[in-house]
Amino acid sequence: MPAVKLRLAQGTPCWFSLMTDDLAGARAFYGELLGWTYTPGPGQLGDYVRAESAGEPVAGLGVSSVAGFPVQWTTYFAVDSADRTAQLVRECGGTVAVGPLQAERAGRLAIAADVSGAVFGLWQGEEHTGREAGPEPGGxxxxxxxxxxxxxxxxxxxxxxxxxxxxxxxxxxxxxxxxxxxxxxxxxxxxxxxxxxxxxxxxxxxxxxxxxxxxxxxxxxxxxxxxxxxxxxxxxxxxxxxxxxxxx
CATH class of the missing domain: 3.10.180.10 (2,3-Dihydroxybiphenyl 1,2-Dioxygenase, domain 1)
Incomplete structure (x- = not known):
């Protein structure tokens, strides 16, 4: 029987994802700077890889599908229900730009912005629960x-x-x-x-x-x-x- 993966507690920053216009260049830069290696990510997210440090996933890198979208890192928060939390975002005056949508068996996500326009993500982890912050170099x-x-x-x-x-x-x-x-x-x-x-x-x-x-x-x-x-x-x-x- 496969091990049960426990989702991180709601509200915990659990994943960090970079959307860039030069994935090869970003992979080379962060690989050299932080010692990252890479494995393929969910195919539904397009050209996307997971960065690993000491064999553990620590971040994601992908290519933005929106022309002119700024190169930026997005912080994702663990949630028990991406759909329910996305609705709360709207009710509190924020906006939901992407999703909620399923990322294969990894989990369910949404990308939103708060009332002042700061972008953040919601992650309902399933097979991929994310990574909690800690002192380990590279993470x-x-x-x-x-x-x-x-x-x-x-x-x-x-x-x-x-x-x-x-x-x-x-x-x-x-x-x-x-x-x-x-x-x-x-x-x-x-x-x-x-x-x-x-x-x-x-x-x-x-x-x-x-x-x-x-x-x-x-x-x-x-x-x-x-x-x-x-x-x-x-x-x-x-x-x-x-x-x-x-x-x-």
């Missing part, structure tokens, strides 16, 4: 929302995901079983960019990773600096996808 370490309306975002995500939001260093945090799983911060760093969820990947040495990103054709957007969660840097891949690295 996801943290997710945070930069928004011009922190109070509105806290009310939106608290209602949609059915989880409390509490005050935290420099902003708020979404809580699951009493522990912070994602941050919400005032968007003072947006500088004309739309509100967005930012993914952080764990690395052993933030400074070394930032220098290597430049060597591989990427850019350093914010130099390595100390944060409450460790030493971080904000980077961009050669195609323009923004992400952060964190030395926990």
């Amino acid at each position: 996801p370490a943290w997710a945070e929302l930069l928004t011009p309306d922190e109070a509105g975002a806290a009310a939106f995500y608290g209602t949609v995901l059915g989880r409390p939001v509490a005050a935290a260093d420099g902003g708020s945090a979404l809580l699951v079983d009493g522990r912070p799983v994602a941050g919400l911060r005032p968007g003072t760093e947006l500088r004309g960019h739309p509100p967005r969820w930012r993914v952080h990947f764990a690395v052993r040495d933030t400074g070394l990773t930032a220098r290597r990103a430049v060597e591989l054709g990427g850019r350093v957007l914010v130099e390595p600096h100390a944060t409450a969660r460790g030493r971080a840097a904000r980077l961009a891949d050669p195609q323009g996808g923004h992400f952060s690295v964190l030395e926990p």
Whole structure:
């Protein structure tokens, strides 16, 4: 009998997916920078691969089917029902752009935007339950929302995901079983960019990773600096996808 896979608790950031216009280039960049290898993803998602670190899936990379769609990382939250949660998104003033739809036997997904326009995903895991953030190098370490309306975002995500939001260093945090799983911060760093969820990947040495990103054709957007969660840097891949690295 196959082992039963337990879905992560509702509200937990469980997957991070990059939509890019150059999948081969993205695979090469992140493979060299974070040590990722790749396996095919669900065929229904088009040209899509799963990135693995130490043999475990940590993220997805795919090609956007929408012309002019910006290269960006999307944070997915575990939900018990993608259909029910997507309806809550609409009722709370957000929009649902994709789905809910079935990704073969991996699970059911939807892509939505909150009231300020920040894009995020919903993932009802089945065969693929996703990956919870942790300190292991190469894997996801943290997710945070930069928004011009922190109070509105806290009310939106608290209602949609059915989880409390509490005050935290420099902003708020979404809580699951009493522990912070994602941050919400005032968007003072947006500088004309739309509100967005930012993914952080764990690395052993933030400074070394930032220098290597430049060597591989990427850019350093914010130099390595100390944060409450460790030493971080904000980077961009050669195609323009923004992400952060964190030395926990």
